[in-house]
Amino acid sequence: MDFRDGLYNHWGWVLVVSSFIITIPLHGIEYSYNSLMVWFQDEFQASKSETGLAGTIAIGLLSLSSPLSFFLLEFVSTRTVILLGVAMCSTGLFASSFVPSLPYLYFTYGVLYGIGSNFTHVPALALIIKYFPKKHTVSSTCIAQLGASIGVIALPSIVETLFGQLGWRMSMRIFAGVMLLTGTLGIVFVPPTVVEERRQSKAMEALKDCEKSKEAMLEKQGLELIQLDLPQKSFVRRYIDFMSQMKFWVTELLFFVMALGVTMSLTNIGSFLSETSLSEDKQVLVLSVMGIGDLVARVFVSAAVERLPFSRTTYFSIACLIAGVPFFFLVVASDSVVLLISLLLLINFGRGSLFGMIVSVGVEVFGAENSDESTTSVFFAFGLGGLFAAPVGGAISDATGSYVATFYFCGSLCILAFIIATVLAKMRRNAKSKLYEGSTESPIVYTFPGISSGPEVYETYITTV
Template sequence: MNWGYLVVMSGFIMYTLFYGVLYNYNLLNIEFKHHFNASATRTALPGSIAIMSSGVSASVVTYIYQVIGHRKTICIGVALSSLGLLATSFLHDIQVVCITYGVMFGLGCAFMHLPFVGVTSCYFKGRYLTRVLCFQFVGASVGLSLAPCIEWLYRRYSWRVALRIIAVLLTVIGLPCTAVATGNRSQEEEHINEDSKDTKTVVEKSRKQTSSLFRYMTLMRTFNYIISMPAFLLMSVSVAFSYISLGIYLENASLNTSSISLILSLMGAGDIVGRLSISFGSMHVPLSLTVQYILVIITTAGFTVAIPFSTTRASLIAVLTGLGMTRGILFAAVVSAAIDVAPTALSAEGLAMMYVFFGTGTFLAPYVTDNIYDKTGSYKLGIFVCVGTYILAAALFTIGHIYKRYTNRSNMHNELIETKFESVPMDETTEQPV
């Protein structure tokens, strides 16, 4: 158990470093826009591709670390991330940056993230696992709060030198943390042996009878799932704006980079509050997880629509800090929400497909918000589009939730009727109730 806590602390440090850089792309986007003299859409693409790569590759990365082990997979992640940032620092073409930063660095984050979740689950179980994973993921929010430090590096050394410094830090700090990330085989076997024989028999039988393709085809025929997955795509378009292009919006609002980094840091603090509140407080709210998620989406839309109307610095800070809090809740609960909308037997497939839809929406974000900015010279219309996508996502989740409740009630009603008729004694000769 003591080694398990060391794994948790190592994961927290890794999330702080890797996702602190990934989610603070707002600052790098400003640097790219000035240096490459490119459109907002083109400079936003590396950040959107990076976030997309870190999510869409979930299934592949999970398979890889199950084959070669946690530690080797995390080492690959450290190498990809460091080399991606290092290569980016020497480039003069924003399109190539989409590969080095977008693909390489994004995949590196995925190769770090998922194996750490896997190795942590070797030492903790049940509610303890939920708590320690929550603590690890808060590291990403702490990384967001380090925006002033990243901005200082950009301002003091230029973004090229800063990326080289960060690449070295990821290697020097990441490799020792990787050495800690080793799963205990005996504990993995112990967790497996704790499952009942009946459960293992059912799982093995179901795996033999249904192929992976068949399970995904079954999932895509489920109405509740079909109506909910586009909601994840729409929501990710809006969330991506706050991680990628919000910095340029603030710069257009006559704020300098120091003020922008401070606001982003406050959003990171709000992110921490949001993650912790949903992780430890959702179970005490007398509403289903899906309903809570819908309410948070609507609240996030409210903070988003208030951005263009926040004309003073104080009001802008208040609105964006609130947006950071609700954004943190959305990110912390997105996994549980994806599992909740999928059929129970297909929760793993539902989670994998959620990452695909969420990543696709992130990739499309620059073509929505930043493209509008390039054509109109203002992000206001793009922000209102984000509000619309939030509301539409909430509407789709609501439809799916109502349909699922209606289906569950119908199934329960049918089961009660079947039970009632089965309990009535029958005359074997006349086949009529006695």
């Protein structure tokens, strides 16, 4: 086997590595908005809720525009959508460096970068699932998103150094160039059928010759080979049918509540730290530690979750608790670096687990055959929750004058998400149990008289899914 054949045989992992590299700047910039927010707030002299809105729009549209990206996939290839997204992200960052006031940033960074990040990220994950529909679903999708953790770890220090020396406007132009450079890896995102055709090019030629021989043989016998082209439902039609399930709405509620809780922390912790007695160096250290907790969680998910004795949905519910409970102690730990780092490590371990399992939980609940629909639904609900996060969190902190109520609200939402995820895991177990019971019902007996001296009896089991 030569290098090219080996590469084609493992092309799914080529996509995983490429997605990992692309997400380092893509999500590093997006999820580190709490670092950028401090600079924007100082530049435009705006309130926390006003400044945080740009980041919330971007994080929300990262997921909320999933129906649009999957609709585009009906007409163009995954690679085209990804490269379009890269161009939008780079353009959004570059244009953001010229904005004269905050409302322009809502479009350049919030809308343009947010939709571009969706086009770059979500179709890539959907294609990776098609390479790993059953085995390595969790590990492949989680590793593909692991670059986000690297970006979150690196960005606070980069922002502090680069923005301080070159200014935030020039720094944003540099980010735009880096995004464009790494985004060129989007050219490798081709479907499994294309890779298989290239890998089996000789075998495909032999198969075509075989088909020609079959047609010639049938023609001699006066017969005709008929190809049946069954009508394919559009994505919109499939998604409407998909929405008729009760577990669809439970799943939507789960991801909305979870996203509202954990995303709110992303856009408020930076401002919270800036109001504590911690020095700037310690604030940067704490923000970097957030990325470490996220990274450790994603590595754990990719390496261990598929080996756990319970379902992914069950672990997802546990991660909601891990992310939520520390919020109730965060404010009282504001003056202790050690305690603050410990709590943020727990929060971000839970958050990293949740973010890393968004796609795989949807696939587990709805099946790999519905991966496009499930990916759209979970990301849409996640984006909807993220869209409300910063305005709600900022409004709460502005109204109360502190972050106590905001963090209590975040913790309560994560506990509610734990309850919903537990219910969803129970629904999945019940459905699986009914499917098993249905496969052991009494057989339906068919008789075919006249085949032999007596009727031949054939038994079959009917299973309803």
